[in-house]
Amino acid sequence: MGKAGKLQTIMRHPVKSFSGESVQSVEVKSYGVYGDRSHAFMDETRPGKYLTATQAPGMIGYSAVFKGEEKEEEFPEILIKTPEGTRYSWQDNLLKEEMERLSGRKVKPVKYSPSHVPIGAIEEENILIVTLSSLKKMEELIGKRIDHRRFRANLVLDLEEDIPFQEETWYGKKLVFKEVELKVERPCERCSIINIDPEENRITPEMLKNIYKYRDNIFGVYASVKRTGRLSRGEAFSLV
Template identity: 30%
Template sequence: MGVVAALWRYPVKSMAGERLTEVAVGERGLDGDRLYAVHDPGGKFGSGKNSTRFRRMPGLPAFAARYDGDVPVLTFPDGRVLRGDDGGVHAELAAALDFPGVRLVVEGELPHHDEAAVHLVTTSSLAWLAERTPGVALDERRFRANLLLDTGPAPGLPEEAWVGERLRIGEVELEVLRKAVRCVMVGLPAGGLPAAPGLLKTISEVNGVTFGVQARVVRGGALRVGDVHEVGCSAPHTP
């Protein structure tokens, strides 16, 4: 058992996000999380990697996004602020990213999430990795986790033992699906953190390029900082 230490939502995929004290959670994950993405002219989503769905756009982590109601508000690397419903936002993004034709787009048929609806890490795993990466500014923002769970004195990487288990957090129930595979994003400067160019290599060497876990939502509800989490417990379902 432990508690939720931090909640993070990322209105725009691959941009820095916003720290919350409370959020609604549904089948898709945290309400509004990664609901928007920057699309290239071919429809691929801006990301830290190239794949069938994603197009690498290295400049994206230098942006930040938050919501004003249901509208994403973007903070550019130079400090300018633009709302997602501003007609000039697409051209401004294209210029700032030096990537002609990109557009800020709401999620359609293809999901914006990489692997699963919810990503989480623990304080224990962060402490474990910090011991192996001296001098690196290390917190959950590097890994774009939705949840930071305080696991107290638990040693090592406790969340890895939760794969296949149910996790109850306040009103919410998750099923932990798999370890999270990391990419170059962990070493990029973002959210006020400096670059850590050797971090991905270290994670690869000490933990097979995985860190944290991915989960699906079994039961939605309100999620709050301070909510207790329990492993291996199935929340009672009401009619």
């Protein structure tokens, strides 16, 4: 059970469809990375559905970060920054009003607890993973730099063997870190959210077209949490 690679980047998105934050270390809970998509806006025009950047691409231009230590009983306060630099707290009704203007829909803010964030809020599985090898290969194929934040992964892995897309052969296998164990479940089928440039907050339709063209619309893999614990950047993992 040799070293398969190391953990390059940890990302979490405290608010669903907002830009997230890169963290040095994080607690991995049964639902995934602590606080990931723990806050969201329900789309009142589509009962039971979340408002996402698919309906309102401008959401990607808003950033959300936790301010304070991770607590078991409740999430820390969130600091939200708009593209124009305005700062809001999650409780600020002006934020809700801004989301309604941005989307043209009635919305309702929801906040989950640290003990339970539903799968639908996170996405379709607990953890989303991409690799540097696959990112570099896609950059070669399309001839331009790709910001990994487009793919909204929780973990970016640096592999020992620099073989692109090898993660698509891992289904049913486990990634074993120092404390955490993840089981790779299935591929991530992409949607139009990857067309949104996370730096400039503009639409670049060629990104999804290229993922269709070169990867049959698959990029990255979903994993479930089999053992919880602390996860840190630079940590090695093995593949079982």
